[in-house]
Amino acid sequence: MEAVLWYVLTSTRGGANRIRILRAVDERPRNANKLAEQLDLDYKTVRHHLDVLAENDILTDSGDDYGAVYLPTDRVRNYWDTVEQIMESEA
Amino acid sequence: MVGWIDLARAAVGLNVLLLAALIYVWGRNYYSIRSKHTLGLLLFALLLLGENVFALYFYSLNPLLRVWFSTAVPDPAWQAMLALHVFETVAIAVLTWVTWD
Numbered sequence: 001m002e003a004v005l006w007y008v009l010t011s012t013r014g015g016a017n018r019i020r021i022l023r024a025v026d027e028r029p030r031n032a033n034k035l036a037e038q039l040d041l042d043y044k045t046v047r048h049h050l051d052v053l054a055e056n057d058i059l060t061d062s063g064d065d066y067g068a069v070y071l072p073t074d075r076v077r078n079y080w081d082t083v084e085q086i087m088e089s090e091a
Numbered sequence: 092m093v094g095w096i097d098l099a100r101a102a103v104g105l106n107v108l109l110l111a112a113l114i115y116v117w118g119r120n121y122y123s124i125r126s127k128h129t130l131g132l133l134l135f136a137l138l139l140l141g142e143n144v145f146a147l148y149f150y151s152l153n154p155l156l157r158v159w160f161s162t163a164v165p166d167p168a169w170q171a172m173l174a175l176h177v178f179e180t181v182a183i184a185v186l187t188w189v190t191w192d
Contacts, residue, residue, distance in 0.1 A: 006128045012192045013116045016123050052192060089126040 001057075001079045008056050009086050017041060018049050019087060022072065025059060029071040095169035096150060096161045102176035103146045109183045110140040116190055139183070146176075 036043040053059040061068040117133040149156045
């Protein structure tokens, strides 16, 4: 999981925005629309990042179809130290 | 006629382009995320870029080696060299594909 977090959040083109998304949903679970609005990102960009984060078992959705809110998985909660380490190294 | 050296130049040239894309992504990430992991990837890409820029220089610009590589190297040796370059191209292409995400 640690390697996945480092790769997905710090080594890919969308890494910086994925950190912002993770920070936002950690604060409070949100849906794609709200995330796009609050982070000032394109809706489709947010959807792509959410899919990547879900694929890697970092986020999960509440399952309510259209209004589904995203939140960190239990698995990523167990590795939250790593997430914080990554967030702290952000300039 | 396209010779072995032309194919080698093309493969090495492609490596340079792909590495430039990786350096763009990892350099930008290192600018915003000052982590050891990101720095490591950036240095890795820069060193591999160095290797390929040197190869391109030897194959195309160096006055002595340019001539030697294009006239005096027998085909089987070129085929072996080309295999190394092409494996590298495929490897970097895969890395670029997962990074451009």
